[in-house]
Amino acid sequence: MEIKTKTDRQSGLTDKVLKHFYFNDELSCAEVSEHLDKSIPLVAKSIAELVVEGFVVEQGYAQSSGGRRPLKYSIKADALYLVAVAMDQLSVRIGLFDLLNKPVVDVQSFELKLLNNDEALKMLIKYINKYIAASGIAKEKIAGIGIGMPGFINISEGINYTYLDAGGQNLREYIGEATDLPVFIDNDSSLIALAEQRFGAAKAQKEVMVINLGWGIGLGMIINGKLFRGHDGFAGELSHIPLSEDGALCSCGKQGCLEAEASMLAVAEKAIAGIKEGKISSLKHIIEDPNKLAGDAIMDAANNGDHFAIDLLSDAGYKIGKALAILTHIMNPQTIVLSGRGARVGKILLAPIQQAMNKYCIPRLVSNTRLKVSELGFDAELVGAAVLVMENYNKEKV
Amino acid sequence: MEIKTKTDRQSGLTDKVLKHFYFNDELSCAEVSEHLDKSIPLVAKSIAELVVEGFVVEQGYAQSSGGRRPLKYSIKADALYLVAVAMDQLSVRIGLFDLLNKPVVDVQSFELKLLNNDEALKMLIKYINKYIAASGIAKEKIAGIGIGMPGFINISEGINYTYLDAGGQNLREYIGEATDLPVFIDNDSSLIALAEQRFGAAKAQKEVMVINLGWGIGLGMIINGKLFRGHDGFAGELSHIPLSEDGALCSCGKQGCLEAEASMLAVAEKAIAGIKEGKISSLKHIIEDPNKLAGDAIMDAANNGDHFAIDLLSDAGYKIGKALAILTHIMNPQTIVLSGRGARVGKILLAPIQQAMNKYCIPRLVSNTRLKVSELGFDAELVGAAVLVMENYNKEKV
């Protein structure tokens, strides 16, 4: 039998109000009531509670719109702190943010190879614990740890099927016990989408597709205003759809995958091959570098006008555009956001992507879909990890 | 300002209970309370009201599962009637169903070409009015008319951008005024999906993709248990995604669309071309027939073992499978249902579709997705249209 205690029920709305203040700026009681579709007396009570407990502060009276001036409230930045962890195949970034998503301590980066690395999980936990300890922030003030990571992740089971094996144990709980804080994990691309829909280029929109341009190509989907993960948590596998019959062999074993043709890693490989063939470019030095740095070097070069780099990215963009045409046909999103590591060459990618979409999409569909470059850029995954913590936060249940 | 009247609020739950009985078989008060997550006294009141008003009837006591025997209730079949209209590009079917979705009057078919036919809307209304009048059912007992139709449809605006122009007026309201009944319209493939998720092969499932195999190839999407239509109502345009670089020219102006390669119309054209080239087949006579009949003839022949027909369908199936591989990568559905007119050759299509999905899908994704053939078959769109009426029905607001 399910037992709901008194506080359970009451705190439901208060938590929602708290989160509403986290996701929004200054708000009056009337506005919150309107947004949450709850009566004013009820919302007023919750806000009063939050003010007493120090989560929310009065911000004074705002302009009247024809009546009594509304008393505005906003979230109290230092009421809680959020630990955000953003991983990719090769590295980890850790940050600690306040409730305005401002970094309290500098974000730190560590090398951490996930593939075939039995030590990865142990190292990850060590880095996180060290970082939190060094920050000087008391654990009681930390709402939790949000972690974005690559791989096939089952949220409800708390398992990453691809990386970071915790011996079959619930990965989320495992890290939670090792850090003594509430932990929430999700796929990196999903968190990037969450960030863009909450604080980025697609704020408050309901149907949003976010492309995570990185060493691979990920997709985070927002459907009906919420993260969509599919029946088993594997939705958004855009990078392995069959795009062409031939083409480069992909790490997944198939041919013609988008990832094998247009990811930063694929672009880097093409750059190295091209230079070896004698292409003129400021990129000559990258031959010696490992692929990761090569990717960054290509993006730098392209932003500095290097023709060869721009050509390579345009090529990749066109292929991405073809995939986005398919995605648009199926999902009819309001906005597609180019985000992640590659967002900083978003402007260069935009034109070839749009061109491909124009060619491969039914006119009615392209004309309704807005293509945008992220402003959050490389920070998106960290922001998304912070958002994840806050979305799951429970005031009473600490 | 939004004003909620007393009856508005109270009837909210009662309507939900009524719909729950429509979508389910026999239920006890305790079960409804559980499903709807509302307290038993509240549900009991609603059920009592529905019994008094003749929407629901007691069905006696069921077996006890260890306590007092539950008093079961069920929907009263003749409490209301639903008019369902299923259209495709060339014809209209009209049916009248009771609340058990049993036909009360025979379903009738009419020829009705939608493309470039200014008279289509007028004819449609005439057919509907005639059918209802002939049925002998009083309009007060009819909950409404549900209409499934091809084309780009905006539900909220009530407009079909492709067919049945009502002079820019709200098509839904226009037909409503002309028939003097509540009217609800939706895309044919969406209604087929609705039918499969409510009464068909994917009953009560949350992530379902339904393929509408007909003269074209449509897709109806169920996401999180509800019909998904995309931001502008155009989601599910699977049939025009770029599948191959070359291939037949599609009516949409592009090349390599699934529809131009694998729809029944495309198969029929290939059959005619093949027979002209001298292929041996029981299909020889179809050369003289218009394409629509040819499509039916091919399906009949295939079901009777005709090798040429089976080869043609297998070819089409393989291409459909490739598209479903893409769809599965993006959506990670629990079930894909092959439905619509072509469902009766579903068994023949199943193998090549599965084969293509195995080839083009990441193993983890295919192995989690169940591929099924509809049992509703050609009736799916009619059932979906009836469901649409019931989903929108308001007891008080007639």
Add this chain to the structure above:
DNA sequence: GATACTTTTTAAATTTTTTTAAAAAGTATT
């Protein structure tokens, strides 16, 4: 510059919903 009409907030009254308690009608077990 008073009057009429806003919007926001607070307080009181009502309504709605849920919880608790009790009754009815079973099953399982000693």
Add this chain to the structure above:
DNA sequence: AATACTTTTTAAAAAAATTTAAAAAGTATC
């Protein structure tokens, strides 16, 4: 066969949420 424990339903009590009314503090307009 009697006792203990179920589940379902009905009735009464308690709690929660909304509506209504009123107060506070504005804007617009004649």
